[in-house]
Amino acid sequence: MAHDTAHALHPPTATGLDTRKLAIWTFIGSECLFFATLISNYLVYKGESLVGPLPHETSQCMLHGQMTTCEPIFEIPLVTFGTAVLLFSSFFVVLALNGAQQGNRKKLIGWLSATVVCGLFFIGMQVYEFYHFYHKGLGYTTNLFGSSFYTLTGFHGTHVTLGVIWLATMLVLAIRGKVPPEKSLNLEIAALYWHFVDVVWIVIFPVVYLMR
Amino acid sequence: MSTIAMGHAGAEAAPAEKKGLWSWITTVDHKRIGILYGVTAFLFFLLGGLEALLIRWQLGAPDKTFLSPEAYNQLFTMHGTTMIFLGVMPLSAMFFNYFIPLLIGARDVAFPRLNAYSYWVFLFGGLVLNSSFLFNAAPDMGWFAYANLTSKQFSPGLNVDFWIIGLQILGIASLAAAVNFFVTIINLRAPGMKMMRMPMFVWMSLITQVLLLLAFPIITVALVLLMLDRSFGTHFFVPSGGGDPVLWQHLFWLFGHPEVYILILPAFGVVSEILPVFSRKPLFGYAAMVFSGCFIAFLGFGVWSHHMFSTGMGPMADTVFSLGTMLIAIPTGVKIFNWIGTVWGGSIQYKTPMYFALGFVAMFIIGGLSGVMHASPPADLQQTDSYFIVAHFHYVLFGGSIFALTAGAYYWFPKMTGRMLSESLGKVHFWLMFLGFNLTFAPMHILGLNGMPRRVYTYSAGMGFEFWNAVETAGSLILGFSFLIFIWNILKSLKSGEVATADPWHGATLEWSIPSPPQEWNFAVEPTVDGRDPLWELRRARGGTLPEPARVSGKGIHLPSPSYWPIVTAFGTALTLVGFLMHVTLWVILLGVAITMLGIFSWAFEPADH
């Protein structure tokens, strides 16, 4: 990636921190407030739904035009597995970065591919989950739980998708031999973003799925 | 101040001079982007001013039918939204762009192309918002867009949607710019410019960027939720589905109160540059200024509910938010005393920038005092939604921000254009603006306390509102006229104004050490700083005067290349969001996303150096 800075050729910055790295940290700081607001919105409306289905409780809900009794909607084992996969992907991207810094292309490409696959798996899991919930009667506008749940996890999923696109781009570059050790910072920045997306999920998972 | 040579020997030729429309579209030079921000924001500001004059004309006498209630609602909503998001914020951005790099001794901002992107997104956002007039669907629910007035049920038209999408686009511009300036200030300071040596304008700008970074994500989410309610049928703010309209108020003011500091802190910074220069004294209480600024920003996130006393939050919440609000008056007072301390005993130079800066201090004190009055819930219940509030925020926003930004315009105009503004016209401008401003807004205190509600399109004769309203309308005409003088002054000076030297005011900061206007690379030689007022220290060391800096050829200086990808990406970004406007038009969204992606990839892989 090109250096987008007037000072690219003057590495020592006032703080010694790389300018692009500082920028991604700044951006992440801002994103924290974005997710904090979405999570607050979810919590404010927790237990405020007028009809089911509900996350942890049996409830009255509308299914195929009839009021019926709905089971709790969450399936914790599947999400727990997805969470684990996402966590591991953070570990994998660290290994990939390590490979890039050592100039070990095989290591870089191998672990980066693993990261991308994990990311894709997570997105797949989320699509499956949404589809499944929908068929159990939880539409986007069915109740406040549905709206705030889909909005929160949907925005997180969008972030994961962007992260996968970014990492996949890095993977293509790596395969073409364009991520040599001196440019490993490009991967590091993408990895920082990826870690952030993971950390957000670490908050969402207990707050949304485990907390009753 | 010592200096070291900079630039890489030989290889690069002197940068060619850049001219023509295309050079502006592809520019990544922070100074040109600053000028683009300034001109665009000033035009929007004039539009917002015109809207205000129409409002004032309608209120000039009782029972007037000059404006229909619908038109009146659209005008006050667009006036407020325009002044805040398209006037004061981008006018501050003009100064961030042009002067942060100059004040910290840098060649440009950290990410020049991202900077261009911010400008174009801002421009497109402003155009989208104002294009609502063409569809006769300008936003009409007030600048804080309270639920459930904004629900599909009560606002079925596109008016609210234009507001949502316009602000969403503008928010992206602000966030991108905030990341950029934050990194620029932290990382691109010249050698020796420690944090506690930065000019106060840079400090206040830094704090503003932090506020932007933390406050804008909140409004982004709030706007998304509102859009989902309106276009997808969710019930976040709709009581019939269990939603809570008051949540909107919380989210809006969680953003909204920090936003008022986003509007005023840059103004604090500008004035803190001007007062010392025209008093020939260093800024009084530098460290206190820095820490009070940080404290204001910190507290600013904890007082949002003082806008919501009338929702009935209960005695506990009322007390906490009331005390928090009163607490903010302390760091604010610290600043005011420091400004007075700066001027005190100085050898005051009665130049136009100084007039406006002193005008700022006086007017801002009045606005701050009325603010402390409605920090008290029982008092506020009488004042809220009356003209008293309108008086308060105009004293802080016009008497505060606009006076200070005008001071900045007179102060830095010579640096930006190489011409002096006329002093005599400047003083006429000041006195007319000062008079017009006070005639327009001071009587609003009285009207408000006498019970005149805000946002009502007319009033009946015999309620005792006639006299002061007539005075206000007369005042607003004077105020409008004062800006015509300002425009005349600018045009006249650009054509035939006195040529400015590098340092016409005997300034203390680095921008005055280079030619007016600066050459594209700002500093031919990277400055080194070893104090808070580098130029004054240099002048003292050299025994009085400094030689006029020469314009140099710039051979061997590396500059970022122009690029059209910022404008393409910005267009894609705006288009994507516009797709959500007309009841979600999928192909527009997809096209927008495609253009954005194309822009980002081309941008990322564009070689920065040719």
Ligand code: HEM
């Ligand atoms: C000592 C400092 C200040 C205090 C204690 C203060 C207090 C308040 C309070 C309590 C309100 C709510 C009144 C109501 O709606 O009933 C208010 C409204 C407002 N304040 Fe301030 N304020 C201060 C400074 C500022 C500054 C510096 C700005 C902007 C530059 C500002 C801009 C506004 C605006 C725009 C509103 C009205 C929003 C609206 O209802 O449309 N204030 N202020």
Ligand SMILES: [Cu+2]
């Ligand atoms: Cu406030």
